[in-house]
Amino acid sequence: DIVLTQSPGTLSLSPGERATLSCRASQSVTNNYLAWYQQKPGQAPRLLIYGASSRATGIPDRFSGSGSGTDFTLTISRLEPEDFVVYYCQQYGSSPLYTFGQGTKLEIK
């Protein structure tokens, strides 16, 4: 089974700074079917990035995704106060069909 490992577990930064979140897969992700989600407290996750690097509808361009194979990155170029929440990566297509990472919490320094 494919396992996604996110790092760091918690990232402490200040508004205006750049955030780099990592997602590493235990085996190559099928066709780079890798997504990133943002989850605010008490809410369902929201799709940010799909296909490793494509932004979902309505997502600000300060969010970008990159990577391929087993190593993927979510970058938030200039942090806004509302960005300090939890982020998950997710793969599609391997066994099991969908797997999520354990999450990275972005906190205000």
Next chain:
Amino acid sequence: QVQLQQSGPGLVKFSQTLSLTCAISGDSVSSKSATWNWIRQSPSRGLEWLGRTYYRSKWYNDYAVSVKSRITINPDTSNNQFSLQLNSVTPEDTAVYYCARASSFGSGYYFDYWGQGILVTVSS
């Protein structure tokens, strides 16, 4: 605008059956371009995909191996909704349960609309 509205009990007794429903508006459970999924989230297991149902000239289901012996997901075309049944629950099944639509972006499927989530607690 697609909306998913979940309903069902928040408390289920040990060894009983967990049953939830997800009502769809703004799309059809019979859509040939979407799949309809159940996902749960708990502190111990994180986000866990449970299974899906979808229509491509006939109905298909896929289930996670971890729950395959206990789960059923059914479409209800008359009411444009789909349901989750999870049998023989234990406290390990305590979680927030979400329904979600997965759409094809390129050729991968990703969760673009989610229900509001229901916390289901299994009491012993």
